[in-house]
Amino acid sequence: MPITVVGSIAYDTVKTPFGARERMLGGAAVHFALAASFFDDVRVVGPVGDDFGEEQLAVLRRRGVDVSDVERIEGGKTFFWQGEYGWDLNSRETLDTQLGVFEGFTPKLSEQSRSSEVLFLANIQPDLQRDVREQLPHARFVALDSMNLWIDIARDSLVRAIENVDCVILNDAELRQLTGKPNLVTAAREILSWTAAEQASTAQRRGPSVIVAKQGEYGAALVTRDGFFALPAYPLESVIDPTGAGDTFAGGLVGYIAAHPDETLSDGLLRRAMAHATVLASFNVEEFGTERVERLTGNEIVARIQELHAMTQFSGAPLALRG
Amino acid sequence: MPITVVGSIAYDTVKTPFGARERMLGGAAVHFALAASFFDDVRVVGPVGDDFGEEQLAVLRRRGVDVSDVERIEGGKTFFWQGEYGWDLNSRETLDTQLGVFEGFTPKLSEQSRSSEVLFLANIQPDLQRDVREQLPHARFVALDSMNLWIDIARDSLVRAIENVDCVILNDAELRQLTGKPNLVTAAREILSWTAAEQASTAQRRGPSVIVAKQGEYGAALVTRDGFFALPAYPLESVIDPTGAGDTFAGGLVGYIAAHPDETLSDGLLRRAMAHATVLASFNVEEFGTERVERLTGNEIVARIQELHAMTQFSGAPLALRG
Numbered sequence: 001m002p003i004t005v006v007g008s009i010a011y012d013t014v015k016t017p018f019g020a021r022e023r024m025l026g027g028a029a030v031h032f033a034l035a036a037s038f039f040d041d042v043r044v045v046g047p048v049g050d051d052f053g054e055e056q057l058a059v060l061r062r063r064g065v066d067v068s069d070v071e072r073i074e075g076g077k078t079f080f081w082q083g084e085y086g087w088d089l090n091s092r093e094t095l096d097t098q099l100g101v102f103e104g105f106t107p108k109l110s111e112q113s114r115s116s117e118v119l120f121l122a123n124i125q126p127d128l129q130r131d132v133r134e135q136l137p138h139a140r141f142v143a144l145d146s147m148n149l150w151i152d153i154a155r156d157s158l159v160r161a162i163e164n165v166d167c168v169i170l171n172d173a174e175l176r177q178l179t180g181k182p183n184l185v186t187a188a189r190e191i192l193s194w195t196a197a198e199q200a201s202t203a204q205r206r207g208p209s210v211i212v213a214k215q216g217e218y219g220a221a222l223v224t225r226d227g228f229f230a231l232p233a234y235p236l237e238s239v240i241d242p243t244g245a246g247d248t249f250a251g252g253l254v255g256y257i258a259a260h261p262d263e264t265l266s267d268g269l270l271r272r273a274m275a276h277a278t279v280l281a282s283f284n285v286e287e288f289g290t291e292r293v294e295r296l297t298g299n300e301i302v303a304r305i306q307e308l309h310a311m312t313q314f315s316g317a318p319l320a321l322r323g
Numbered sequence: 324m325p326i327t328v329v330g331s332i333a334y335d336t337v338k339t340p341f342g343a344r345e346r347m348l349g350g351a352a353v354h355f356a357l358a359a360s361f362f363d364d365v366r367v368v369g370p371v372g373d374d375f376g377e378e379q380l381a382v383l384r385r386r387g388v389d390v391s392d393v394e395r396i397e398g399g400k401t402f403f404w405q406g407e408y409g410w411d412l413n414s415r416e417t418l419d420t421q422l423g424v425f426e427g428f429t430p431k432l433s434e435q436s437r438s439s440e441v442l443f444l445a446n447i448q449p450d451l452q453r454d455v456r457e458q459l460p461h462a463r464f465v466a467l468d469s470m471n472l473w474i475d476i477a478r479d480s481l482v483r484a485i486e487n488v489d490c491v492i493l494n495d496a497e498l499r500q501l502t503g504k505p506n507l508v509t510a511a512r513e514i515l516s517w518t519a520a521e522q523a524s525t526a527q528r529r530g531p532s533v534i535v536a537k538q539g540e541y542g543a544a545l546v547t548r549d550g551f552f553a554l555p556a557y558p559l560e561s562v563i564d565p566t567g568a569g570d571t572f573a574g575g576l577v578g579y580i581a582a583h584p585d586e587t588l589s590d591g592l593l594r595r596a597m598a599h600a601t602v603l604a605s606f607n608v609e610e611f612g613t614e615r616v617e618r619l620t621g622n623e624i625v626a627r628i629q630e631l632h633a634m635t636q637f638s639g640a641p642l643a644l645r646g
Contacts, residue, residue, distance in 0.1 A: 017505070038644045063646065088505035182340070182411035184540070185560045217507070218541035221555065228634050232544065232553030237508045259642065271637035298644025305639050311551050312635055314594035316628050319582065321361045321621025322387065 001140065001258045002041040004113045005032045006132045007122025007247075008102065009046045009070060012289060013082040016089065018240045024289040025056045027079060028122035028145065031244035034293045035251025035280040036120075037063040038301060039259040043113045045069040045132075047101040049076035059294055069113045076101035089242050090216065107132050118258040120250060121165065123147045126157040133164050141265070143167035143210075143254050145246070151177050163196035166265070167210040169250050172221075175213055184213055188223035210270060212253065214246050222267075222274055229271050234282035234308050241288045245281045248293065252280030279304045324463065324581045325364040327436045328355045329455045330445025330570075331425065332369045332393060335612060336405040339412065341563045347612040348379045350402060351445035351468065354567035357616045358574025358603040359443075360386040361624060362582040366436045368392040368455075370424040372399035382617055392436045399424035412565050413539065430455050441581040443573060444488065446470050449481040456487050464588070466490035466533075466577050468569070474500050486519035489588070490533040492573050495544075498536055507536055511546035533593060535576065537569055545590075545597055552594050557605035557631050564611045568604045571616065575603030602627045 010027030014020065033042045043066040048056075052072065060067050077100035085092045107128060119136050121129040121144040129144060136142070142165040150158050151174065158178070162168055168191055172184050181187040188211040195207035211223040217239075219232040256273035263269045279301055286292045333350030337343065356365045366389040371379075375395065383390050400423035408415045430451060442459050444452040444467040452467060459465070465488040473481050474497065481501070485491055491514055495507050504510040511534040518530035534546040540562075542555040579596035586592045602624055609615045 038646060039642075088499060176411060183560055183562065185558045189560070215541060218538060219553070219555070221558070228558045229637070230542070230555030230558070230634065231637070232542070232555065235508045235544070235551045235553070237506055237512070239506065256642075268638065272639065275637050275639070296646075298646055301644055302642075309637065309639050311553065312637075314552070314554070314598050314632065314635075315591065316595065316598070316632050319362075319579075319625075321624055323361060323619075323621055 001117035001261045002043065002115070003036050003118040003120065003254060003258050004043045004045060004109070004116035004136065005029045005036070005120040005122060006045040006107050006128075007032065007120075007124055008079050009044070009048050009052070010079040010081055012243055013080070014241055014243050014288065015084040016241050017085065017087050019288065021288045023080075025059055026081065026244060026289055028247040030060065030290065031247035031284065032120055032122055032251040032254075033060055033065045034063055034290055035248040035284070036255030036258070037065050038280070038296070038298060039255030040118070042066065043069060043116060045107055045109055045113055047071045047073050047076070047105050049073055049078040049101045052078045059290060062294075066112075069108070069110050071108060073101040083243070085242065089239055109135050117141070117261070118254060119143070120254050121145065121161070122247060122250075126150050126154050126161040129161040130157065130164065133161065141166050141254070141257055143169055143250065145169050145250060146174065148174055148177060159194065160196070162191065163194050163207050165208055167212065168208050169212040169214065169253065171214040171216070171246065175211070184221065185223060185228065188213065192223070192225055209265065212274070214249060216242075219278060220249065220274060222270055224267055224270065227267050229267065229274065231274050231278050231308075231312065234278055234304060235311070236282060236286065239285045242285050243289060245284050248284035249277040249281040252277035275305055275308055276301070279308060324440035324584045325366065325438070326359050326441040326443065326577060326581050327366045327368060327432070327439035327459065328352045328359070328443040328445060329368040329430050329451075330355065330443075330447055331402050332367070332371050332375070333402040333404055335566055336403070336419075337564055337566050337611065338407040339564050340408065340410050342611065344611045346403075348382055349404065349567060349612055351570040353383065353613065354570035354607065355443055355445055355574040355577075356383055356388045357386055357613055358571040358607070359578030359581070360388050361603070361619070361621060362578030363441070365389065365578075366392055366439060368430055368432055368436055370394045370396050370399070370428050372396055372401040372424045375401045382613060385617075389435075392431070392433050394431060396424040406566070408565065412562055415565075432458050440464070440584070441577060442466070443577050444468065444484070445570060445573075449473050449477050449484040452484045453480065453487065456484065464489050464577070464580055466492055466573065468492050468573060469497065471497055471500060482517065483519070485514065486517050486530050488531055490535065491531050492535040492537065492576065494537040494539070494569065498534070507544065508546060508551065511536065515546070515548055532588065535597070537572060539565075543572065543597060543601060545593055547590055547593065550590050552590065552597065554597050554601050554631075554635065557601055557627060558634070559605060559609065562608045565608050566612060568608050571607035572600040572604040575600035598628055598631055599624070602631060
């Protein structure tokens with residue numbers, strides 16, 4: 001099923017212990033789209049400024065991504081983020097954020113983008129997420145990301161946005177902050193209970209049924225009404241730049257689900273989607289920005305899925321325990 | 324194979340967001356021994372003071388643990404630790420530590436304790452760990468724990484201790500600190516390269532071959548020369564007190580290995596040991612101190628192993644990826 005993603009298209013200036021890049025291609029929608037493009041058709045909706053080059057768009061086009069809804073704002077500047085990572089890459093400091101064209105952004109979706117059956121609402125202001133969600137009332141699968149800023153200053157709107165999606169993808173600190181519950185499983189179950197009760201006209205919307213907790217270098221967990229699943233990150237001896245890992249993960253997850261339109265949203269399907277998400281994210285962090293994923297191949301993904309599978313299996317041999 | 328554990332026997336005063344306990348039974352050797360007692364014979368070596376009660380020893384005896392090498396120091400006080408955990412249990416503050424009989428402790432092992440084929444060196448001063456290790460030169464499997472304090476003030480001795488064991492069980496921050504390598508896989512591989520080259524008279528000692536990284540609520544990872552394995556923690560909606568979780572984990576791991584004397588130390592065996600360690604630790608944190616593990620049954624362990632197995636499996640369906 002075709003996928004529409006709405007989110008940031010950005011220039012990122014990043015410093016890690018292993019090097020630095022100035023104004024490289026980034027943004028949630030870009031990382032998501034590149035990852036999802038291995039699975040299905042992807043359409044990107046988001047604004048850029050005059051300073052955004054054709055060569056950046058070409059990175060997306062080469063992966064078959066439809067960029068006709070990338071809106072170029074005359075006289076505007078592309079969203080810019082600058083950050084620096086600590087020695088073990090688990091902490092990062094934002095040095096500069098320039099909203100540029102994202103200030104006053106109103107998503108304009110073409111008829112084609114509105115016809116997608118799968119929608120990813122990347123981390124943007126929750127009012128905008130709700131606005132976009134309403135433009136795709138018949139989407140079969142909608143996933144959402146957010147961040148601590150919106151939990152702080154726009155929690156009510158974010159909760160209403162969540163009530164109208166199928167899948168919430170957040171990191172575990174955000175899940176705790178959003179619910180006020182320190183226990184991750186309890187926090188996820190709380191969100192699973194949120195339903196858009198007031199939306200009588202759209203009775204098929206029943207609130208989120210899939211909660212994904214991103215856990216950085218530790219992997220990710222999946223909580224549904226039926227069960228729990230957790231997967232470690234693919235172990236890498238060399239991690240260069242974590243920027244975009246979460247959105248690449250989301251692209252793998254949502255992309256895999258979109259590529260299986262005939263399957264019900266079972267735990268089995270979701271687990272395989274988690275594995276593909278994990279593997280996509282592992283490639284993303286091996287180099288700066290989009291560098292590694294730009295030249296990634298399907299065969300490399302499949303090979304790493306098999307490795308990840310082998311690294312997570314154990315067999316339970318019967319054992320007579322004492323007492 | 325019988326197991327000897329050398330480490331602390333303690334009184335713990337603990338406060339968590341879910342309650343508090345004063346002077347409850349604790350200590351690394353106690354938590355380890357209770358967990359390992361589900362798998363094999365366990366002998367505890369460690370000092371206590373006059374204030375240590377028969378009812379505390381009875382907790383160990385009821386699980387079949389041999390306490391004849393628990394040394395009661397007349398006029399001494401049992402090791403005491405007091406701590407308080409933060410709201411999500413991921414941070415804790417030590418409020419008081421009283422070494423008591425642990426000050427000036429020299430492990431005295433009976434002939435029986437020295438005859439064990441499996442040895443666990445719980446977190447004590449590394450000089451003492453080396454001293455004990457030398458008293459069991461023919462042990463078939465030796466595992467070691469430590470802490471940031473010894474890495475800070477006795478790193479050289481700790482490295483020499485590690486060179487003479489088979490298995491190192493540390494949390495991931497300690498592995499990073501010990502090696503100075505921010506990447507966990509790289510840190511583990513560094514330790515796998517440490518060998519006791521100077522010990523020509525004991526050529527069978529070849530340094531550690533098993534590195535276990537404890538990751539708290541995220542689970543644990545296993546790094547060997549042959550491969551990598553990671554397992555999430557068993558998900559719990561109610562975690563009451565994490566005290567002793569690491570030692571309980573070690574007891575499950577080492578106990579499972581001891582109970583399989585005829586198997587080579589393969590990755591398959593180690594993975595099953597990791598699963599049992601994970602499950603034992605999950606029971607430990609459900610209540611304060613040793614409360615839950617004291618009344619744990621073998622059937623409960625087996626049932627949770629099966630649940631953990633079900634929560635970590637995924638199948639790789641073939642998929643034609645694009646590009």
